[in-house]
Amino acid sequence: MSSADFNSRVLTRVPRHDFVGRGDELDRIVKHANAQNGRGLLLLMTPSAGCSELLRQAYDQLFNQQSDIIPLYYAFTRHETTAVSAAIEFLQTVLQQYLAFRRKEPALCRAPITLQDVLELAPSSDLEWIEPLVKMYERIRFSNDNKALVRFCLGAPQRIPVRSGKAFVMFDGAQLADDLNGSVVLGAELLRVFGRSGQSFVIAGLRRQILDSARAAESNFELLDLLRLEQLRSEEAHSLVDHVALRSKVVLSREVRDLLVQQFDGSPFFITNFLQAARDRNLALNTYLDCERLYVDELLGGHIHHHFTNLLEEMAPHIDKRVRLIRVMWEAAASDEKSASVEGWRRRLEVEPAEFENTLHQLHIQEFVNWTGATVDATTGSQTWKDYLRVAYRLAIKADSRALVVAETIADSLKRAPNTMARHYKQSDRIDLRRVVGTFDCQRVPAVLFDYRDFSKTYKGMDEVELQSQIASEANLVKLPQIVHVASCYAFDSGSRKAYEEERCVVAHGFEDGIYTDAQQTVWLIADLESKLEVDLELAKSWFDRLDSLARQNDFQRYRVWLISNEGFDEPAGDLLRQHEAFCSSKRQLEILIQQIGATLAMQPAPVETADEFLMVVPMGEENELLAASAVEQIARRLTFPPQAINQIKTAIVEACINASEHSHSPDRKIYQRFRVESDKLVVTISSRGIMPTNIGSNNAHLSKQESSDSAAEERRGWGLKLIRSLMDEVEFQRVDEGTSLRMTKYLRTS
Amino acid sequence: MDISTGATVKSHCVGTTAIVYASDYLNKLTGEQIERECRRQLDSGCRALVIDFADTQLVNSIGISILLGIIDIAEKSGAQVVFSDVNNQTIQLFDMLGLTRHVALAKNEQEALSTLSGFNPTLTLH
Secondary structure, three states, rough: OOOOOOOOOOOOOOOHHOOOHHHHHHHHHHHHHOOOOOOEEEEEEOOOOOOOHHHHHHHHHHHHOOOOEEEEEEEEOOOEHHHHHHHHHHHHHHHHHOHHHHHHHHHHHHHOOHHHHHHHHOHHHHHHHHHHHHHHHHHOOOOOOHHHHHHHOOOOHOOOHHHHHHHEEEOHHHHHHHHHHHOOOOOOOOOHHHHHHOOOOOEEEEEEHHHHHHHHHOHHHEEEEEEEEEEOOOOHHHHHHHHHHHHHHOOHHHHHHHHHHHHHHOOOHHHHHHHHHHHOOOOEEOOOHHHHHHHHHHHHHOOOHHHOOOOOHHHOHHHHHHHHHHHHHHHHHHOOOOEEEHHHHHHHHHOHHHHHHHHHHHHHHHOOOOEEOEEEEEEOOOHHHHHHHHHHHHHOOOOHHEEEEEEEEHHHHHHHHHHHHHHHHHHHHHOHHHHHHOOOOOEEHHHHHHEEEHHHHHHOOOOOHHHEEEEOOOEEEOOOOEEEEEHHHHHOOHHHHHHOOOOOOEEEEHHHHHHOHHHHHHHHEEEEEEEOEEOOOHHHHOOOOOHHHHHHHOOOOOOOEEEOOOOOOOOHHHHHHHHHOOOEHHHHHHHHHHHHHHOOOOOOOOOOOOOOOEEEEEEEEOOHHHHHHHHHHHHHHOOOHHHHHHHOOOHHHHHHHHHHHHHOOOOOOEEEEEEEEEOOOEEEEEEEEEOOOOOOOOOOOOOOOOHHHHHHHHHHHHHHHHHHHHOOOOEEEEOOOOOOEEEEEEEOOOO | OOOOOOOOOOOOEEEOEEEEEEEEEEEEEHHHHHHHHHHHHHHHOEEEEEEEEEOOOOOOOHHHHHHHHHHHHHHHHHOEEEEEOOHHHHHHHHHHHHHHOOOOOOOOOHHHHHHHHHHHOOOOOO
């Protein structure tokens, strides 16, 4: 057995540098250990957020620290069936890890040793407490007093003499403790024993279960700290995918990486298991198709399948009940019914009230449902859970053929993937309205920021410096309310969920002047509309009516409608909104407002990716299309294209870049350009990531001025594509998993 | 001759005709600047607009759509519009998008003024 050095891996499964996304939480646990203030830390985990490796990393850090803090880690597993056997296993683990720490021998933690081995390996200075402990354990073990035995085992860390150090125990998977058979409820017992021990400790598990246990144990919450463990944020999850893929030698594209993060909602558990499945099958994940095929394999028989199947088997050990449970849950989830009757569920499940309550409790703990007494909502589970449930339902209840289920699930997943990414990109691209209104706080801002027509008349086309200066000197100011609550519109009108995108349409409750009286109470209903050009009367009216109706339905006494659109509103739309005293702003006005009130935009540029040698990468905007045009001019000159042709190529590239910038909601805000020179032609490929425009490849240019004014949005889009097709010899749009790829060829003519 | 020294778009007036100079790249930003200047000139009483493209090397479709808007605005104000000194490549683009059906083209600023003078006998040149 080798001695520990500063970076020994003891319990961790991945090296520290490969452990991504939980740095803050790791620091918090280690600080908690080092503080030794006798407080407990409850680590409240969202299902499948993963906390085991976090605790093991904390363990290794403390082990390598070799201070007077003695780290002890114990994970409850499904293999233990009773509270007594789990407690005995805990005692064994404590002694084994104590010895490993004292002897600085990491391998001892993993060695298969017995209590007799412990006695033999213990330093002589420790025998004086370990020997009596083992003897007492053997006496109590055969006393038939299970409660005494459990308490004795759990109390083992307290028997470590102060001169040897202070034990710091971390319990993992504590939700399993309550499922153990026997006369002792272990989860609550843990909290009782450690809550009174005066030692610092961590108990980690599913958030709903841990809090329930703490209440059942009548814990003193003043002595408990809480640490919530959510799913990873996007950038952390991207990093996790990259690290796991590299470690597992799984080749995957950026598009698949991003899809995995969204599809699994940043869950480290699912992401890691999925990539391990790819490694096991030696699969490369280059396309959405590669990804979804493996996903469906996983749903039907892989890690994901086993994870959910095991949970269901615990909740409903008998097959008949399990099948009924799958039926009831899937039908409730599919119907989108948010408040089904609990009694109705019980009748359909055909179980006794006590057993039913236990099942419902477990479903609630796993967050497959939200159970609030008389009603149950099965629409809340993760997408992966719902996919598993649907597959299980089709196979077990509908008895569909496996081939059909596989084929249709792959097809459905593939159809869903671009929408998943589109939704994500739109959300990333949007301005966070919640944050904006949350910063209002009774500040005074120029009224012109809420009236697009006035703004357009005075400021459109104005030089930026002059604009900032004039905005600063605006005398007509409005005082914003203090906002006290913001929620999505569909939280107020669940019947119209599809009409509202969560973050683009919000209801903000507040008070004028920050005075909390009925007279000062106000509600702002805000929608950020999607439109490439000025919003017309029809769209403005439909949104005004929708929000106005929402306000009336909810009996808001004083309210204000505020519509926002990228390019503002045309005159009739502006007139209508003004008539109803509604506010309307362009994105530019909103940006200025944000500057004025000091809010921060949610939109963050993605990190720069490395371009390969054939690629020229240009950031979107800032007239950077001119850089692309300039580059192609140099290349075309080498091919001796005549000046007119060069100008045509340049114009086509400018249009392609504008098209990519305008339509893609690109996550990295970059345009990728490939120039290929051949003997008789120049081939230019312009691509960007993001969303494929629905009309891509269409050729509906409107040439007459009258026609164009009738359909302004199509006009501009149509003009760009029309120009490209006219100026280049061959133009081809290629559909890729996400984004657009436009290939343009210009032939060199000798004439 | 009334010379405007606007921060971004050069222009000057010859009688009731405003001559507005487009920059080397006509896009959304510079198009809106031209539109703003044209509106300003019309509001101050100009009855005709000459937009000079002598410096313009490159145009894009958004810039062209804004030009179309300017022609509309001028029409509503009863003003004439002439584009002057447009290079061949840009004329080709204007043709493709039908813009040349709605506006007169002149070889240079002088020809534009003459065209307007011929069209409107009351126009006075200084």
